[in-house]
Amino acid sequence: DQQVKQNSPSLSVQEGRISILNCDYTNSMFDYFLWYKKYPAEGPTFLISISSIKDKNEDGRFTVFLNKSAKHLSLHIVPSQPGDSAVYFCAASWGFGNEKLTFGTGTRLTIIP
């Protein structure tokens, strides 16, 4: 039962344009969401997070949007840079003090120079 889904396994975007990565979840108990970036043979690196009390969080080129009614979140990267090419995972957790993360299946982002 995949509670966190990333339906696009891959995405290619021209350098300088906006990259939009999507994530859907089924568990309405989730109240905290995170995005991680992962290079091959390395551990994930934390990018940005959002609490369910917000619908948007911004950090530099990265913005995460949360639509709770649709159980959907998205990560926007603008402008996209070649170094952004990686696999992006969204993750979710619920309950303060509950640290377990449920990961999506990942989306491979390729930035075309």
Add this chain to the structure above:
Amino acid sequence: GAVVSQHPSWVICKSGTSVKIECRSLDFQATTMFWYRQFPKQSLMLMATSNEGSKATHEQGVEKDKFLINHASLTLSTLTVTSAHPEDSSFYICSARGTGGHNEQFFGPGTRLTVL
């Protein structure tokens, strides 16, 4: 800051042997560490939660006697894959919860285990 290391980065072993993987938080103390496994082109699956000074909590379907976890100090957790078999071949990643944001976890670089 918030650096997590893993050792070894890769290991090849014979079927039936045991393999120990270390996870260290280098510049912070981590009362809780997590162990994940990732199969090719799949998501990270949480195997167990490791708490310093107490027994680890294994996820459903993960055999605690096969995947032994020890969290003896605030900076070190170890995962031992006992009597490894080829189906245990995978990429094992640990993480440690930092003191920053809620549920922000810092991940190690991972260990590639190949069982022949």
